[in-house]
Amino acid sequence: MEEIALALFLCLILALLSKRYSLPPIPFYIIAGIAIGKSGLSLVPADDYSRYLSSLGLIFLLFYVGLEMRPRSLRESGRTLLLSGVIDLSVNLLTGFLGAILLGFAPLESFILASAFYISSSAMSIASLVENRRLILPEAETIVWMMVFEDVLLILLISLFSARVGNPVTFIALTVAVLAVTIGIVRLARHPIKALLSRTDDLPSLFTFTAVISSSYLAKLLRIPDALVAIILGSSLAATSGAALDRLSQPFREVFLVLFFVFFGITVDFSGGFSPLVASVLCILALVSKMLSGILVGRGLHGSVPAGIGIGANTLGRGEFSIALAAVFGSAAISATVAVLVVATSLVGSFTARYSEGLKAWVGRERRGSLPGPDALPE
């Protein structure tokens, strides 16, 4: 019990510092976890109790991802969503996979690593767009749609990795059944749920918490990942009072996610086949490939390389989803590598996002300087 208090108190101080200097807090939670955990001072062991609490962070995060899946907005943004998403996916997943294979990981490990390598942090990208005041720029919308596409891919990747364990047919049948039953129940009980959520007493938050916790229990019972069930629950419940559920689950999500990050750091084990050299190469590769995919998206959708630099600079940071994939499916070596990847890319990414306008202007000047643009020609 005192371990959790210590970890949370440390995170509170780090959160204050990261806000003070406008840095993303996730890398600091992980560093703090590493420092007090297995690979550091061994002050805080991870027991069943802390493992359960931190798993709630992941479940609430994925419940939120499901809640934000609005089929209507997916359809409306069709072309941007698909084009930017496919470029982002193919460049980064391929680079990550080939990189991991060449660095000596087994094919399946490489695929899990490549997924963590591919998926940017939605939380960081969106926070940096708001904080750095970039929302009027055309590429800001593209970034938002890219993040939505990545969320959809996350669901597919989680399903794919889960299907591998045990019998895929049983898994798919069970998942489809859970999906159908959840949607059916929510549809039938739509009005009572709405009425319940609009009450002003303590029932709405109790309902939200109970629904999410029960979904995780149901998942354990059926032996399908609770992550998947949380997403299914979120996307079904979005049809009732999505905004209210978002507001109600926010405090749970925020607190349990911090625990999830810090305990991920605590359990990171650098002695199980982790190589600092391999991790550093992957970090550099991750930064280069995300910037490259950003530039390709910028050229393809906005006809502008500087816009692409803006897209790359705002999406370099890997975060919560990479850790989620590593924590659920990765081996010790993968988890340790992803921990380093997240810390490095999110810190570099927060700086590139802050100075992306300067970066764009500089690239614009360089390009005009090297090749005679239309404005350099005589009239």
Add this chain to the structure above:
Amino acid sequence: MGVRCIELPGIGTKYELETEEGDRVAIIFMGSRRFQLYILEKGKSSPSAAELTAAEARRVGSLLSGAIIEAEKEAVEIAFSTLSDLRIRVHTYAIGKSLAKRSIAELQVRTKTGATVVAVSRAGKNIINPLPSFTFEDGDIVVAIGDTDQLEEFEHQILGN
């Protein structure tokens, strides 16, 4: 001059419009009562932005929609953008000794000027929609409503300014 509206998952709602001059203005409603107001000048690549609280956003909105508060004149003009060109002025005046003990009916405020007295503040108490039989006292503050001409008539004929 169409306003483009788009829902941005995880952020909020973005309203965007391009002016005739080619400048772009965007307003972003982020949940939890936060607003961002952007201006991107034509030909520039870096926008300017301000983050507003709900109260500040309302203030900016009322300034832009024409309800300009001219504090020194103690008048408010309200413009309804949906009703073409409907502009209503609300003005406050202090009642002097010359009008004391005289009623609204006796002064024939509406018949003579077209303006209407809609409220009176007397010694810290407010009377909303006073009856025609209401009698003024020295030191009353009245709120009159009408268009610019009607309020000018009110100043000349009733107050005698």
